Amino acid sequence: MIAALTGMGLSAAAGLNAYIPFMIVALLARFTDIISLPASFAWIESTWAIAIGAVLLVSEVVLDKIPAIDTINDTVQTFIRPTMGGLIFAATTAASDLDNSAWMQSHQWIGVVLGIVVSGLVHSGKMAARPAINAGTLGAGAPVVSTMEDGASIGLSLIAIFIPILVIVALAILFGLFFWLWRKVHRWRKNRRQRMDDAGVTYA
Numbered sequence: 723m724i725a726a727l728t729g730m731g732l733s734a735a736a737g738l739n740a741y742i743p744f745m746i747v748a749l750l751a752r753f754t755d756i757i758s759l760p761a762s763f764a765w766i767e768s769t770w771a772i773a774i775g776a777v778l779l780v781s782e783v784v785l786d787k788i789p790a791i792d793t794i795n796d797t798v799q800t801f802i803r804p805t806m807g808g809l810i811f812a813a814t815t816a817a818s819d820l821d822n823s824a825w826m827q828s829h830q831w832i833g834v835v836l837g838i839v840v841s842g843l844v845h846s847g848k849m850a851a852r853p854a855i856n857a858g859t860l861g862a863g864a865p866v867v868s869t870m871e872d873g874a875s876i877g878l879s880l881i882a883i884f885i886p887i888l889v890i891v892a893l894a895i896l897f898g899l900f901f902w903l904w905r906k907v908h909r910w911r912k913n914r915r916q917r918m919d920d921a922g923v924t925y926a
Contacts, residue, residue, distance in 0.1 A: 724886050725815040726836070731882025731889035732814055733807030733837035734896065737844025738875040739786070740799060740806040741779035746879045747810060748772050756883065762830070763813035787868040789861030796849045807841020808834035814883075847900040851907075858907035867903070 735743040744766070751757040752767040765771055785795045812833030848871065855863045874896060881888050 727886035727889045728882045729811035729815040729833055729837060730840050731878050731886060731892065733811040733840040734844045734889075734893055735875040735878035735882065736807040736810055736837075737803050737841040738848060738871045738878070739779075739782055740803045741775050741782055742872065742875040743810050743879040743882075744806055745772070745775050745779055746876070746883070747814060748775060750883070757814065759813055763809075766809075766813060783868075783872060786871070787865040789856050789864040792864050792868065793853055793856070796845075796852060800845065800849070803845045804838040804842040808837035811837025811840070844896070847897060851900050851904050854904055854907040854911070858910045 732743045732747065747757060747759075748766050748771060751759045752772065759766055782795070782799075786792050812830045815833045852864070852867065855867050878889070878892055878896070881892050
């Protein structure tokens with residue numbers, strides 16, 4: 723159960739930013755005894771994997787804060803974030819010092835599938851909310867929301883590793899926040915259109 727919560731939290735974090743949980747897991751496995759990855763996933767803590775991950779992380783952090791570009795980036799990440807979620811779920815649920823689940827080590831494909839599903843759901847929520855936020859704030863909300871998402875990804879990753887029992891609460895808050903943001907922006911756009919109609923302004 724603890725292994726599943728750890729994997730779920732990390733894959734959800736990957737749905738927000740594919741490279742934050744990857745880098746956290748890689749660095750903790752490389753430089754501490756907190757995570758001991760199984761042999762099949764040992765490459766994650768290699769120098770080349772960390773270096774590539776760092777470059778991709780910087781690119782993701784920058785691109786995700788530029789209005790319109792962030793939507794294109796989200797489209798590209800549709801394939802990357804779920805894949806990373808599956809990878810991290812499988813790697814950490816089979817890792818020693820976290821839960822050392824022998825069953826998950828023997829059935830790594832289950833971790834991959836669950837990680838893809840969880841990460842894909844979070845990514846879908848992010849994709850649905852971001853265009854509405856950009857339109858509702860004329861792009862000004864993109865860097866703010868992106869920074870919040872990066873912070874949530876870091877927080878989820880750390881909770882998943884150190885306090886996995888809180889993952890369910892964190893995910894409930896995350897999806898609730900997505901829904902609240904979507905409703906708030908939708909209401910703002912509806913009111914804006916109503917004001918434009920009242921003023922006799924036409925719009926596309």
